[in-house]
Amino acid sequence: MGQHAHSHNELAGADLVAEAARALVASGEQWTSMREAVFAELARHERPVSAYDIADNLSAARGKRVAPNSVYRILDVFVAGNLAMRVESANAYLANTHPGCAHDCIFLVCDECGEAAHVDDEEVSRAVRAIAAQRNFKAERPVLEIRGLCKACA
Structure with a gap:
């Protein structure tokens, strides 16, 4: 009793990235290539991941430094737009696998x-x-x- 009643459509991979892009644009924000890269990196982790880990992984993948501050700003946009959730005590983030659903x-x-x-x-x-x-x-x-x-x- 009390568990979420409606079905969620848990998304993953390219479907999750596409839905996140759709939800962010629908909220009036822009879906840039950097935001896509940060979200895709966040979404590939099943456990909470820090902005520093995301920045390090993107830096290695792109062959140029990605600043953690840039990643933090993007993650703040994702949290505000319900695309990501922040695990406060760990200062780490998880992708929301059902970005269209708003809940605590x-x-x-x-x-x-x-x-x-x-x-x-x-x-x-x-x-x-x-x-x-x-x-x-x-x-x-x-x-x-x-x-x-x-x-x-x-």
Whole structure:
């Protein structure tokens, strides 16, 4: 009960990159070759990845230095546009595999291997937003992180 009811259409690879491009352009932003490169690099990772890792990987692939600050700015655009999610405690990012769906971020973060499983739970999201509203606080981007051990590491 409380789990996300609608089907998500989990996307990957070229389909995910194309949907991210469509969603970003629809929001009024530009889809540049650099943004595409950053998103494609982010999307190929199953675990949260830092802006520095993305910058290093793109620098190696392109044969010229990509500045982490540039990557951070692009990731900020992706988070604002719901194309990526930030795992706050790890200062790392995950591609949103269903960019068209807006919902709050609930992460189960493994302290051993670093895996961050994203969970959708409308009941929890409503409760968190209600707590904020009761205190006259407008929740813009709720992120819940539950630290512990994943099944493989437990």
